Amino acid sequence: MYKKKILTLLLVGLLIGGYFFYQGLSKERVTILYTNDLQGRILPYGARWVEGEEKPLVGGSTALATCLKGMRYDLLLDAGDFFQGTPEGDFTGGEAVIKVMNELAYDALTIGNHEYDQGNENVKRLAKMAHFPFLSANITDERTGERVKYAKPYIIKEIKGIRFGIFGITTSTSICEGLRFEPVIPTAKECLKELEGKVAYAPELQRRSADIIIALTHLGFDEEEEEEITDYQLAESVSGIDIIFGGHYERELHPPAISPKYKTIICQTKGLGAYLGRLDLVIDKRRKKILRHKGEIITLWQAEYPPNERMASLVEGVTSKVRGEMGEVIGEAREEIRRDPEGLRESNLGNWQTDLMRDFAGTNIAFQNSFGIRDDIPKGEITKKDIYQVSPFGNTLVTMELSGREIWQILEESMGRAGILQVSGLNLVYDPEEKRLLEVKIKGEPLDFERTYSLVTNSYLAYNEEPFKRGRNVKDTRKRLRDLEEEYIRENSPIVGPGIQGRIQILKRESRAFFSPERGYAEVNRNKKVLVWNPVKGEEVVKPGDLSWPLIDLIRRSEKSIDIVSYIFSANTWEYRELLAANQRGVKIRLFLDTSIKDDEGNPIINPLIEELKNIKPTIETKVLDPEKIEKEIGITFRTMHEKFGILDGKYLFNGSANIESKANTLYTEDRFFFKNNPSLIRAFQGEFDLLWRNGKWLIKKQ
Numbered sequence: 001m002y003k004k005k006i007l008t009l010l011l012v013g014l015l016i017g018g019y020f021f022y023q024g025l026s027k028e029r030v031t032i033l034y035t036n037d038l039q040g041r042i043l044p045y046g047a048r049w050v051e052g053e054e055k056p057l058v059g060g061s062t063a064l065a066t067c068l069k070g071m072r073y074d075l076l077l078d079a080g081d082f083f084q085g086t087p088e089g090d091f092t093g094g095e096a097v098i099k100v101m102n103e104l105a106y107d108a109l110t111i112g113n114h115e116y117d118q119g120n121e122n123v124k125r126l127a128k129m130a131h132f133p134f135l136s137a138n139i140t141d142e143r144t145g146e147r148v149k150y151a152k153p154y155i156i157k158e159i160k161g162i163r164f165g166i167f168g169i170t171t172s173t174s175i176c177e178g179l180r181f182e183p184v185i186p187t188a189k190e191c192l193k194e195l196e197g198k199v200a201y202a203p204e205l206q207r208r209s210a211d212i213i214i215a216l217t218h219l220g221f222d223e224e225e226e227e228e229i230t231d232y233q234l235a236e237s238v239s240g241i242d243i244i245f246g247g248h249y250e251r252e253l254h255p256p257a258i259s260p261k262y263k264t265i266i267c268q269t270k271g272l273g274a275y276l277g278r279l280d281l282v283i284d285k286r287r288k289k290i291l292r293h294k295g296e297i298i299t300l301w302q303a304e305y306p307p308n309e310r311m312a313s314l315v316e317g318v319t320s321k322v323r324g325e326m327g328e329v330i331g332e333a334r335e336e337i338r339r340d341p342e343g344l345r346e347s348n349l350g351n352w353q354t355d356l357m358r359d360f361a362g363t364n365i366a367f368q369n370s371f372g373i374r375d376d377i378p379k380g381e382i383t384k385k386d387i388y389q390v391s392p393f394g395n396t397l398v399t400m401e402l403s404g405r406e407i408w409q410i411l412e413e414s415m416g417r418a419g420i421l422q423v424s425g426l427n428l429v430y431d432p433e434e435k436r437l438l439e440v441k442i443k444g445e446p447l448d449f450e451r452t453y454s455l456v457t458n459s460y461l462a463y464n465e466e467p468f469k470r471g472r473n474v475k476d477t478r479k480r481l482r483d484l485e486e487e488y489i490r491e492n493s494p495i496v497g498p499g500i501q502g503r504i505q506i507l508k509r510e511s512r513a514f515f516s517p518e519r520g521y522a523e524v525n526r527n528k529k530v531l532v533w534n535p536v537k538g539e540e541v542v543k544p545g546d547l548s549w550p551l552i553d554l555i556r557r558s559e560k561s562i563d564i565v566s567y568i569f570s571a572n573t574w575e576y577r578e579l580l581a582a583n584q585r586g587v588k589i590r591l592f593l594d595t596s597i598k599d600d601e602g603n604p605i606i607n608p609l610i611e612e613l614k615n616i617k618p619t620i621e622t623k624v625l626d627p628e629k630i631e632k633e634i635g636i637t638f639r640t641m642h643e644k645f646g647i648l649d650g651k652y653l654f655n656g657s658a659n660i661e662s663k664a665n666t667l668y669t670e671d672r673f674f675f676k677n678n679p680s681l682i683r684a685f686q687g688e689f690d691l692l693w694r695n696g697k698w699l700i701k702k703q
Contacts (some may be wrong), residue, residue, distance in 0.1 A: 026286045029159045031072065034246030034267060034277040036079035036218075038394075039113070039374070040089020041273025042100050042315055044302050048336070048376050059274035059317055061100045062307035063300040067276055069102060069308060076105065079247030079268070080112025080170065080218035083126075085374060087326045087385055088319045093118055094126045096318035102131045103314055108166055111136040111151055112218040112247060114176035117393065120176050124150045131159050135168025135216055136469025138187040140180045148179070154191055156210055162283055165195035165210025167216045171248055173228060174596065175464055184219065184229040185237050189400045193238045211288035212242050220249030221268055222258070231266050235259035241292055243279070247271065254269045256295040265290075269297055276300060326385035330486055331493030337377040338497075341392075343370030345433065346504035348497035349377060349390070351421025355498060356484055357616045358424045361399050361456035364442065365407065365426055370419035371459055377497075382489055391482040398462035400471030405449040408584065409467055412437040420504065425455075428575060429505040436556075438577040449584070550674055551660075552578045554652045558587050563689050564646035568659035571609040575660050583620055591622045592692050593699070594641040596681075613700050623696030632695075641692070645685055653682050 046055030067075070083094030086229065094115070101109070111134055115123050115605040127150035137153035140146060145151060154167035169188060172181040197209030220230045229237075231246040236259050243265045250271040257266040258278065269275035275297055282292040340347040350373060358366035375389040402410070412429060415435040416422040425446070429439040433515060440447040452472075458481060460467050489495055526668070555578045562582060569591070570576065585588050591613075595604035604610070613622055625641040645655040660668035675681055 021094060023355065025193060026284055027291065028162060028285050030073040030074050030159055030162065030281045030282070032077065032214075032243075032245070032279045033068070033071070033073045033267070033349065034077045034079065034245045034279070035271070035273075035275070036153070036245070036269055036277075037081045037250045037271025037272065038078065038083070038097065038273045039081055039085030039114075040083045040094075040097055041086060042088055042097055043086070043319065046378070047301075048378070049341075050337075053379075057302035058300070059300050060270065060307075061273070062304040062311045064273070064276060065104060065304050065308035065311035067298060067300060067684075071278075073278075075107050075157065075164070077166070077205060077214075077245055078106055078109040079216055079245050081114045081247060081271070082112065084114040084117045085272075085328045087322045087388050090118075090388075090392060090394075091322050092318065093122050095129065096322075097124050098129045099314065099318055100311070102129075106130075106132045107157065108133050108135050108155060108168070108216060110134075110168035110216040110218050110247075111139065111170050113171050116174060116176035116179075118177055120148075124148075127151065133165065136170045137167050137191050138169055138172065138182040138184065139174075140182055142178050142180050156195070161285055162288070163209070163211045164214060165212070166214045166216055167191040167195065168613070169215060169219060169234070171219050171228070176623070184234060186239070188215065188234060188238045192238060196240065196408065212283065212290065213240055215241050215244045215246075217244055217246045218248045219246055219320040221246055221251050221253065221266060222249065232259065232266070233255070235264035235266055236261045236369065238262075240619070245277070245279075252297055254295065254297045256293070257633060265293055265295075265485050267295060274300055277409060282437060289368065292305035299578060325386060326383060328384050329381050330384055330387070331382050331489035333377050333379055333382055334494045334496050336379040337495075338371040339376055340370060345420070345506060346502075347373070347422060347500055347502055349373055350500060351424065351498045351503065352377075353391075353481070353485070354422050354424035354490055357397055357456050357481065360479065360484055363399055363453075363454040363456045365453055365455040366424040367410070367455060367457040367461065368422045369414075369458070370422055371423070372458060372460065377495075380418065382493075387482055387485050387489070390514060391480075391485060393458075393460065395460050395481055397456055397458050397477045397479050397481060397484070398474060399454065399456045399477065400462065400468070400474045400551070401452050401454055402467070402471050403449065404447045404451050404453060406467050407453060407455070408437065408447060408449065410607055413466075423503055427503050427505070432506055436581065438574075438581050446580075446615050448615075528605075535566070548574050551575055551646075551654055551672065552652065554648050554674070555579060555582050557652070558582055558648045560649050561588045561590075562646065562648050563590045563686070563693075564660075565641070565643045565692060566646075566660045567594050567640075567642050567644055568597065568661050569593055569606055569609055570659075570661040571612045573660055573662060576609070579620070580616065583616065583618060590622045590693065591620060592641075592689065592696055593626045596625065596640045610699060619702050620699055621702055622698075622700040623693060623701055625692070627694055627699040629695035629697075643688070643692075647682060647686050647689060650682065650686070652676055653678065653685055 010150040035482055041059050042061040044057040044060035046370060050056060066161055083089035083097040089094050109132060129187055134151045136151040139148050139151055141148055146294055154165055157164045166555060170181055172184055195210040195213055217231055219234060221232055222230045223232045231244045235241060235244055239262050241264050246268045251268055253266060253268045259266060267279055269277045277296060278296040280294045281290055284291050322428045337349045337352055338347060339349040346557045350370060352366050353373065354366040373390060374392050377390060378386060415430050415437055426440055426442045428437060430437050459470060459476060500565055552574055579589060593606055597605055599605050613620055645657055654672050655673040656672035658664040658672050664670045
């Protein structure tokens with residue numbers, strides 16, 4: 001009996017051990033390395049994002065070669081925009097970068113939008129030179145409707161018995177004469193069908209279907225993007241993609257992002273040749289499933305990865321001629337003149353560029369896209385290469401005429417893009433959370449929608465972006481921005497930037513608007529306490545807030561009409577700026593004000609507001625209290641109007657002690673109440689407004 005138990009235990013142990021041994025055999029470790037947006041950075045450069053006078057060297061192909069030599073990996077991929085951005089890349093048409101990538105033994109590259117800056121034939125030439133495939137499934141010949149021959153839609157690489165299907169996608173915003181860049185989602189779904197062997201018309205694909213599917217994309221990454229498809233929207237829209245290696249927005253995803261819906265792993269580095277991405281996978285070979293992953297972004301510091309001699313010799317051969325020409329010193333800068341690398345705010349360099357453009361063209365306004373500014377101007381000596389890296393695309397300056405309404409549209413649309421426009425000749429206010437424009441002034445005056453303004457911009461925006469393409473009297477000056485910058489530096493050194501001047505004001509809020517259509521009413525006071533009452537559940541909830549944002553929220557909801565009565569009303573408030581935005585999108589607005597309260601000189605304190613309102617187009621109708629009319633109408637003396645309330649679209653109402661002025665939030669103890677869908681209460685307040693309106697004096701009347 002004892003021997004039997006021992007044998008049984010041994011057998012169970014062998015079975016358990018065998019199971020775990022089998023499980024161990026069924027797992028494989030795979031390492032994938034990736035780069036994106038190299039932008040021709042095959043030489044090291046100073047890391048200008050590091051504080052201090054001495055900038056450590058980073059990036060370049062010699063550091064990358066050294067880093068790769070010390071690693072074990074299975075795939076090396078690139079997500080596009082590999083050559084345009086430096087003299088070494090540009091002046092060789094990308095040839096220098098392809099030679100470097102051949103030496104590094106890349107496995108595949110997806111075509112980026114800037115690959116086409118020198119035309120379709122150049123991309124075709126580079127694809128022939130490469131020892132690895134160019135990928136893109138959504139680039140078609142406009143004449144034939146077929147995919148371009150020099151780019152494969154996908155490849156299959158077998159690694160350790162696992163078949164990796166890698167398909168390429170290029171952003172559909174790319175532009176090249178004679179080519180179409182097809183929609184991303186349908187193309188991706190088509191690739192998935194083929195890679196999964198589910199295409200009825202091509203049974204041979206079933207014999208080579210993929211186990212793990214990778215999208216190698218040049219789309220960018222933005223969870224909130226609504227107009228374009230980025231990696232996030234691709235991952236959320238298409239089931240079956242295991243991993244996305246992306247480029248285009250140069251956004252570091254560390255650790256890799258995971259899409260909520262399909263759990264796709266999304267990877268991207270900041271690019272510029274300074275980073276190498278690494279993704280380690282543990283894969284169940286039997287079930288063809290990724291069990292675990294770990295991501296890492298490696299910064300290629302020259303001190304940590306000293307130059308690889310073989311690569312250094314290659315780089316010397318392909319860059320010597322360019323280096324001699326671009327090393328010429330053209331002037332100096334007293335300070336570092338910086339761009340905003342995120343493209344979200346006004347920058348010193350953006351102001352410098354747009355001022356140069358406007359002075360050269362003699363126009364009212366100048367616009368420059370933030371992401372068209374690719375580097376900073378260093379403090380000290382400035383070389384031709386430095387300016388090339390600031391403005392690498394060779395864009396010329398184009399003048400045109402547009403209406404104020406079209407200019408507003410341009411600025412409004414730029415709020416929702418990856419990078420805002422840098423400006424000269426105007427000032428604007430915008431809300432980054434809502435991505436909405438609130439105010440535009442030129443020489444202190446509100447933008448006139450009906451007036452025609454002259455502007456200058458770069459040729460990329462002029463010919464490729466709406467509504468620039470609708471400009472009148474368009475003239476290409478043939479003057480390259482880069483040449484204009486170089487001439488200015490030669491003639492005016494040492495140079496300084498104009499600094500940050502408040503041309504682009506970003507709305508800052510202490511809290512988001514809390515008011516929602518489902519709530520009954522809310523009370524707000526200046527102590528940042530908000531009491532929200534739900535009439536259905538009878539619940540009261542205290543939330544953070546302030547007096548302004550609930551009203552701003554209601555103004556933004558308004559689609560048809562806004563009637564407001566306010567004893568004191570200041571133009572220096574966000575409520576007023578939001579009313580201007582509502583007015584410009586077609587909401588009918590009526591203001592009833594009071595001129596009885598005076599300043600020390602005896603003038604109505606709302607005079608600054610009245611002067612602004614007189615210049616607004618379309619008109620905001622405005623009346624003020626007429627004591628004699630009111631006394632005649634209701635039979636009592638009414639010398640001062642002390643009411644503060646408003647009705648919006650006939651369904652929202654606010655009332656309380658707070659005037660529309662900044663002191664209501666900062667000095668006085670004030671409150672506002674907000675009501676929704678209370679017909680009897682709204683009718684009562686509307687009746688009060690109509691009574692005042694009938695018996696008021698016109699200040700501003702619709703023409």
